[in-house]
Amino acid sequence: MIQLSRNYSLPEREEEIIPIKVIGIGGAGSNALDRMVLDGLDKGDLIAANTDVQSLASSVAASKVQLGRGVTRGLGTGGDPQLGLDAATEAGDELRTACGEARLIFLCTGLGGGTGSGAAPVVAELARETGALVITFATMPFAFEGKRRAAQAQEALLELQKISSAVICFENDLMGDIVAPKAGIHQAFAAADVTISQSVRSIISLIQRPGLIRIGFDDLLAALRNSNSRCLFGYGESDSDNRPHDALTQALKNPLMDRGRMLSDATSVLVQVAGGPGMTLSEVEILMQELNRHISDDTQILFGTVVDGRMGNRLSVTIISSLAADGAVVSKPVFERPSAAPVPSPQAGPETKRSPAPELESQPAVEADTAPEAEPSPSPDEPGKFVPEAESAEPPPLVRPLQMIEATLNQPELADETPSEETDSIGDIAEVPEPAAMPQIVEQVREPEPQQPRVILPRKKTTPLKEPKPAENSVAKQEVLQFESVTRGRFEKSEPTIVEGQDLDVPTFLRKNVRVK
Amino acid sequence: MASSDLMVGLEIGTSKICVVVGEGRPDGTIKILGVGQAPSRGVRKGEIVDFETAMKCVHEAVVDAETKSDVMIRSVYVGVAGAHIQSFNNRGSVSLPEDRDEIDEQDIEDVKTNAREVSIPSQNAFLHSIIQHYHVDGQDGVLNPVGMLGERLEADFHIIHGVRTRIQNTIRCVKELPLDVEDVVFTALAAAQVVLTPHQKSLGALVIDIGGGTTDYILYVDGAVKQSGVLGVGGDHITNDISMGLRIPMTRAEKLKVEEGAVTLGNCLPGETVQLKDDSGFAGKEIERETLNTIIHLRLRETFELLKRKLEEEPFINYIGEGIFITGGCSHLKGIDHLAEEVFELPARVAHAQTMSGLTSAFENPQFSAAIGLIKYAQAVQVDRRPTGGIRRIFGKIFSGMR
Structure with a gap:
């Protein structure tokens, strides 16, 4: 019987609760905060920061910071980022106090306007200085808001990407897709807020919920590793009979997901499945199987699962990933790897993590500015390996083949992820020839573009090993294979009958996990 | 002749x-x-x-x-x-020319053509368009409008x-x-x-034809077809389930299903078994009856539940006055009518021509x-x-x- 035992849930570890703050900057930011309050975000302190006093007064956030008392005197910035920047600088002390002891700070802002574009980078900087990790949710303006705003937004976004640990960028234009054409414009704006609120909430619970297969900060950062990129985010929840399917469908429907099409290009995808005590392994399997159809075989899946009594009957799935934009300035990886290294320790002592993170932070920013090309970054990683051929390759034309080969490159890495005993046994059966051949190709190819984040994967991979239940993961995967190969019996070669996401050719008792013997 | x-x-x-x-x-x-x-x-x-x-x-x-x-x-x-x-329901409508107000056969044809002017996937073809009701100038439930006076003829198909x-x-x-x-x-x-x-059709009835490979259904309300469709699950699936659940060959599973299979649970004595004879007449495997029935029950219950959910997408299932009629090869399974009654919460019976x-x-x-x-x-x-x-x-x- 594969059903997860009901009393399996790990005891909640209170000391793991990380102090979290959510700062909304500008009008869009406070709108997003309001939405989070409506949605019942209870785990973080909400701070609204705005130049416009009126808007600030109407915000429901617990604490409020008025930006630019002297500069704007309670009015807005009139769309001038410089004014926003000055205002935020002026309120520096207040902001610093507001950030306080938080270890994780979410910034929500709408870029394009004065306060958002101008103040957000300053606030992000301040937040970093307090030693917290900063995840920025930025909304890009609608195309119809004009090129000037778009340019301001773009500039601010670049700035934020240098400063924040991760930037999740929402494009308002995409939000339009989920809103009916006839709906009012406020609904389109609200759609962005809802999505941001969902993301913040799910990321918070993602990090804070003690999981059977835990997802930590490191995994999150790995998934968001490509900066200057398009972030894929999806969250779905369902309590129907067919909840794995429904939740996944809903998650893929998220405008940032592009119905899962983009997922196939992602290098790594973070998936967390959360459910009440009644969640079964087979449900998780069904969900992952279905998700796998959207993901290429070489994608690294950072999988986590959580049993949370409060979920009751519901099952939720959170998918986070990012795609590198072509020719992206990749500054994050350099920072990320070191930040990942201390992660195993936070479980024991959170403080250790804080100190390395910020100082490394400054490094990548500089590097990214000065040299996005191939040469400089090899050294931080593994100098001996990368330097020799670095200059011979010219990155741009190589990008495509590289990505393809890198995709295959992930294969051995994935094997690394599973515990070594596991790898051995699997290797015996099938994968022996591959690893032998692969590394050579891999090494040649790696050199030209070492700043690509994926190179760092092997290191990162060590952290999941520390997770409480790595075996669970691999067991689940093997089970899937078995199911796939035996269960359709007579209908093996016929067109599958898929209704409501279930393959009806598979015997009902197997799908429902009813024991018949 | x-x-x-x-x-x-x-x-x-x-x-x-x-x-x-x-x-x-x-x-x-x-x-x-x-x-x-x-x-x-x-x-x-x-x-x-x-x-x-x-x-x-x-x-x-x-x-x-x-x-x-x-x-x-x-x-x-x-x-x-x-x-x-x-399948789906669609309404067509035509306006009669100014100089004529008596509806004739041609108008009926026109309204039907009009109702079909909906997009179905390009690789699909129309199989049936079945008239449900006509409406003449907003008057509902007209059965045969030919000869009636009116300006506007509408028809639900x-x-x-x-x-x-x-x-x-x-x-x-x-x-x-x-x-x-x-x-x-x-x-x-x-x-x-x-x-x-015809009487049962007008009271409202659901016919479920569970055949070997598919389950076809059609729902009548007020004497007109309101919903119909096919679910790609049938007796073969039950056989396949049995074959896999009990690890016996398909032919044996089929025979077992036909001869011994029943849908009702909890009807057998504890430990009651069925002797599976092999072709030469030797006593083969012993199979617990309850196990066999559980496999069949689960599959059919699921099929009915899927069907119910499909039907509930539209309100018509609430207007069934007569009940459910199960037909097709699988309706031979004992207790299938009780299961349908339980799932649909409507009277059900096994029916034949x-x-x-x-x-x-x-x-x-x-x-x-x-x-x-x-x-x-x-x-x-x-x-x-x-x-x-x-x-x-x-x-x-x-x-x-x-x-």
């Missing part, structure tokens, strides 16, 4: 191919002259997957029917099923469509024999013609409902050319591009 009165229904099922030869009587009844059948091969889930083999089987069945009924079969009505068949090539495959399979295809009929629609009386004369004993078998229904349908279509008052609501077929 005029040849036009001879009607042949051919159902290419997943487990058997069935040919029913019938003769229309002047009083509107039908006499069954003979039934030919052959085990079906090359058909999965109601669709032909092996053309050559399926053709041979059809030929066998036709020859069998010819021998038994002592007639020469030239043309047939063919039943089609398959999960590709879908139930439109059934399916993938063109798959339907054509079935047609071609028959034409190569060679036999003429008079018409192609959705099997559930055919089955409903003989399972339900009612309104036939002739070799009744042979045909009071739910397996033949659809094939016999084809004949009834054929008769209805022929009679319908001169409508006999609202009973039969099938006004010919939309067949464009298929023949």
Whole structure:
């Protein structure tokens, strides 16, 4: 019987609760905060920061910071980022106090306007200085808001990407897709807020919920590793009979997901499945199987699962990933790897993590500015390996083949992820020839573009090993294979009958996990 | 006997191919002259997957029917099923020209054409468009508007469509024999013609035809078809489940299902077993009856639940006054009606063709409902050319591009 035992849930570890703050900057930011309050975000302190006093007064956030008392005197910035920047600088002390002891700070802002574009980078900087990790949710303006705003937004976004640990960028234009054409414009704006609120909430619970297969900060950062990129985010929840399917469908429907099409290009995808005590392994399997159809075989899946009594009957799935934009300035990886290294320790002592993170932070920013090309970054990683051929390759034309080969490159890495005993046994059966051949190709190819984040994967991979239940993961995967190969019996070669996401050719008792013997 | 009165229904099922030869009587009844059948091969889930083999089987069945009924079969009505068949309701409307206010036959045709002007997937073809009700100038529930005065004629149609090539495959399979295809009929629609009386149709009834490869359903409310469709699950799936759950070969599983299978749970003594004899008569495996029934029960319950959810997408299931009629090969399973009652919360019964004369004993078998229904349908279509008052609501077929 594969059903997860009901009393399996790990005891909640209170000391793991990380102090979290959510700062909304500008009008869009406070709108997003309001939405989070409506949605019942209870785990973080909400701070609204705005130049416009009126808007600030109407915000429901617990604490409020008025930006630019002297500069704007309670009015807005009139769309001038410089004014926003000055205002935020002026309120520096207040902001610093507001950030306080938080270890994780979410910034929500709408870029394009004065306060958002101008103040957000300053606030992000301040937040970093307090030693917290900063995840920025930025909304890009609608195309119809004009090129000037778009340019301001773009500039601010670049700035934020240098400063924040991760930037999740929402494009308002995409939000339009989920809103009916006839709906009012406020609904389109609200759609962005809802999505941001969902993301913040799910990321918070993602990090804070003690999981059977835990997802930590490191995994999150790995998934968001490509900066200057398009972030894929999806969250779905369902309590129907067919909840794995429904939740996944809903998650893929998220405008940032592009119905899962983009997922196939992602290098790594973070998936967390959360459910009440009644969640079964087979449900998780069904969900992952279905998700796998959207993901290429070489994608690294950072999988986590959580049993949370409060979920009751519901099952939720959170998918986070990012795609590198072509020719992206990749500054994050350099920072990320070191930040990942201390992660195993936070479980024991959170403080250790804080100190390395910020100082490394400054490094990548500089590097990214000065040299996005191939040469400089090899050294931080593994100098001996990368330097020799670095200059011979010219990155741009190589990008495509590289990505393809890198995709295959992930294969051995994935094997690394599973515990070594596991790898051995699997290797015996099938994968022996591959690893032998692969590394050579891999090494040649790696050199030209070492700043690509994926190179760092092997290191990162060590952290999941520390997770409480790595075996669970691999067991689940093997089970899937078995199911796939035996269960359709007579209908093996016929067109599958898929209704409501279930393959009806598979015997009902197997799908429902009813024991018949 | 005029040849036009001879009607042949051919159902290419997943487990058997069935040919029913019938003769229309002047009083509107039908006499069954003979039934030919052959085990079906090359058909999965109601669709032909092996053309050559399926053709041979059809030929066998036709020859069998010819021998038994002592007639020469030239043309047939063919039943089609398959999960590709879908349906929806649509309303068409036409305005009468200024200078005329009496509705005539042409307007009826026009309104039907109008109702069909909806987008179905490009690879699909219309199979049926069945009139539900007419509305004349907002007056609801008009059964036959010809001759009525009005300015605006509207009509609700139930439109059934399916993938063109798959339907054509079935047609071609028959034409190569060679036999003429008079018409192609959705099997559930055919089955409903003989399972339900007009009275039951007007009270509201659901017909579920659980065959070998598919479960076809059709829902009548107020005497009109409101919902219909196909679920690609049938008796084969039960057999497959048994075969895999008990680890026995398919043929054995099929036999076990037919001979011992039941749907009800908790009806067996604890530890009650079924002896599985192998071909040579030696006692083989012992199988716990409850296990067998559990497998069948789970599959059928799921099928009914899926069906229920599908039906609940529209409100019509709430208007069923008469109940559920289960037919098709799988309705032989003991207790299936109770399960349906439990799932749908409606009275359910196993039903077979009612309104036939002739070799009744042979045909009071739910397996033949659809094939016999084809004949009834054929008769209805022929009679319908001169409508006999609202009973039969099938006004010919939309067949464009298929023949």
